[in-house]
Amino acid sequence: MPASPPAAPPSQTLSRGVRILEALAEAPAALTTDEIAREIAVHRSIAYRLIRTLEEHGLVERDETGRVALGVRLSALAAGVSRDLVSAALPELTAVANELRMTAFVGVIDGSECVTLTSVESRTAVASMAQRPGAHHPVSAGATGKALLSMLPESEWPVPATPALAAEVGAIRERGYAVSSDEVIPTVRAVAVPVRLRGGRPVALAVIYVGEVADTAAIARRLQRSADALRAATGG
Numbered sequence: 001m002p003a004s005p006p007a008a009p010p011s012q013t014l015s016r017g018v019r020i021l022e023a024l025a026e027a028p029a030a031l032t033t034d035e036i037a038r039e040i041a042v043h044r045s046i047a048y049r050l051i052r053t054l055e056e057h058g059l060v061e062r063d064e065t066g067r068v069a070l071g072v073r074l075s076a077l078a079a080g081v082s083r084d085l086v087s088a089a090l091p092e093l094t095a096v097a098n099e100l101r102m103t104a105f106v107g108v109i110d111g112s113e114c115v116t117l118t119s120v121e122s123r124t125a126v127a128s129m130a131q132r133p134g135a136h137h138p139v140s141a142g143a144t145g146k147a148l149l150s151m152l153p154e155s156e157w158p159v160p161a162t163p164a165l166a167a168e169v170g171a172i173r174e175r176g177y178a179v180s181s182d183e184v185i186p187t188v189r190a191v192a193v194p195v196r197l198r199g200g201r202p203v204a205l206a207v208i209y210v211g212e213v214a215d216t217a218a219i220a221r222r223l224q225r226s227a228d229a230l231r232a233a234t235g236g
């Protein structure tokens with residue numbers, strides 16, 4: 001039996017480009033070229049050329065100071081991966097956003113992060129919170145992340161199952177929804193419900209808002225109706 005041909009070596013340039021995107025996704029703020037070069041352990045000139053290539057494809061962008069952040073093209077690519085989910089979710093998110101006068105969105109797990117897949121801001125609210133696709137934060141923080149964790153056994157959590165986190169997520173499983181205040185963004189509150197779609201993929205429907213809302217259970221019930229509709233629309 002002839003021997004299998006040796007595997008082709010991975011592309012170093014592509015690998016470095018991916019590492020830049022990962023570094024930017026994990027960073028709390030935009031990075032300078034020098035910071036990126038240190039993150040991926042290359043000379044500044046190499047980092048600069050890689051950044052320029054990513055910038056040409058819209059995968060990264062620079063602010064007025066020259067700092068680099070993830071570009072809007074990544075959101076489009078992410079939406080393409082979950083196009084059916086986004087298409088099914090948008091009517092429900094729109095209805096929730098306008099009925100509750102809050103920003104509604106879908107959150108998913110990406111590694112140890114909770115990532116916004118798509119969102120809708122209320123057209124009827126005097127002021128609304130922005131929650132852009134691609135926005136991310138640790139999955140262990142906020143109502144959306146903890147709602148996602150509630151659908152996974154602790155052995156599959158991408159973050160340590162501390163006693164406090166395990167107890168909070170256990171309460172969310174019993175209650176059927178999660179609430180948070182000031183955990184991700186100061187003064188911002190959130191309510192989220194877990195949604196298990198076909199194939200077992202964990203998804204969360206959530207709203208964010210500013211100010212006091214006494215009946216978070218009523219918000220959760222409204223989100224649950226949309227969650228049921230989303231499951232039906234996606235064959236879940």
